[in-house]
């Protein structure tokens with residue numbers, strides 16, 4: 001077993017997350033509205049439209065939104081794609097209750113269903129080999145066992161189904177002092193938000209080891225003029241007092257945002273493996 005796997009196994013993969021969101025969801029709603037994502041566009045629906053394209057969401061799919069918040073994105077996707085069905089999953093009871101209210105307000109009960117549960121245990125919550133997509137929208141980074149979260153998504157995806165992750169990852173620098181500063185700020189984020197900012201190399205490796213075919217890893221392709229510049233998270237950081245930016249002098253930006261799309265192989269036999277190199 002790899003050292004990473006051993007370290008991950010020793011921890012509760014969701015430690016503190018439910019308590020964190022039960023206590024803070026009202027504050028999140030106050031600053032973020034129904035879409036609890038730091039990386040977004042000035043007009044948040046533009047970012048959700050971008051997500052529909054990037055995650056290749058389509059009408060008639062059946063998908064899991066792993067870490068759904070108050071189902072803001074799920075309701076938006078269901079409204080845009082008339083026959084899409086979404087299983088929205090959150091670990092927070094408070095979010096589940098608020099999500100149910102919002103779904104009822106929008107009359108989407110037949111298309112968006114909220115399950116209270118841990119995304120590390122998706123096969124206990126949903127049937128295996130059944131879903132077209134499992135999406136994690138700034139929720140994956142809460143996992144303290146990312147290998148397990150990836151395995152859990154793999155099991156419930158259909159052959160040919162896709163995993164989509166959008167999240168923040170530890171930035172890298174050649175400058176030793178800067179890297180120490182980056183690591184320190186990431187630790188503050190982890191403590192402040194019950195997070196575990198990911199290492200892109202480890203996540204990439206876990207996705208490949210699981211057997212996924214990588215479609216892409218890239219920064220979200222957002223036009224700079226539309227980018228929200230994280231001012232919303234600064235407002236939030238002022239509320240929480242975590243990694244607050246008091247001055248830009250000597251400031252080190254600690255993270256990179258990436259989106260990842262990976263496919264569960266559509267074939268089952270090793271003899272068909274070579275097919276994956278075709279038409280891609």
Ligand SMILES: C[S@@+](CC[C@H](N)C(=O)[O-])C[C@H]1O[C@@H](n2cnc3c(N)ncnc32)[C@H](O)[C@@H]1O
Nearest residue numbers: 014035036067068069090091118119137139142
């Ligand atoms: C930053 S919020 C993003 C919410 C939502 N994706 C959105 O865009 O509005 C992170 C979400 O991940 C959920 N989450 C974190 N760890 C989880 C876990 N182990 N199982 C289920 N949900 C989890 C939290 O409850 C919260 O809803």
